[in-house]
Amino acid sequence: MHRRKRYKNECVFSIEKLGVNGMNVPKEARTYCPKCKVHQAHTVSLYKPGKRRALAKGERHHKREKRGYGGQKYPLQREFAKTTKKQTLRVKCKVCGYTRHKDGIRLRKLVIG
Numbered sequence: 459m460h461r462r463k464r465y466k467n468e469c470v471f472s473i474e475k476l477g478v479n480g481m482n483v484p485k486e487a488r489t490y491c492p493k494c495k496v497h498q499a500h501t502v503s504l505y506k507p508g509k510r511r512a513l514a515k516g517e518r519h520h521k522r523e524k525r526g527y528g529g530q531k532y533p534l535q536r537e538f539a540k541t542t543k544k545q546t547l548r549v550k551c552k553v554c555g556y557t558r559h560k561d562g563i564r565l566r567k568l569v570i571g
């Protein structure tokens with residue numbers, strides 16, 4: 459599996475130390491920017507995946523692969539054990555505009571601001 463490169467001093471919000479169910483995240487945080495190579499002010503927002511485009515190459519390929527008898531290639535998840543979803547944070551450097559994602563952790567509620 460491909461792992462993203464980890465940087466030193468990456469823990470800003472001390473995600474691991476905070477509560478299990480809910481978490482408050484500041485709108486702005488001073489953290490390490492890999493592009494500037496120093497700590498800079500960052501704006502923090504919640505990452506949301508974009509809308510799927512039906513005519514994208516992968517979508518067309520998937521649709522074609524799924525056709526016919528035995529077309530489903532992986533078992534569909536029907537019963538869910540987890541009650542939470544992983545939330546990913548987007549941090550944007552205010553100086554150079556470099557945006558990166560913070561690893562998502564399971565949270566019932568995430569409040570930014």
Ligand SMILES: [Zn+2]
Binds near residue numbers: 493494498553555556
């Ligand atoms: Zn920067």
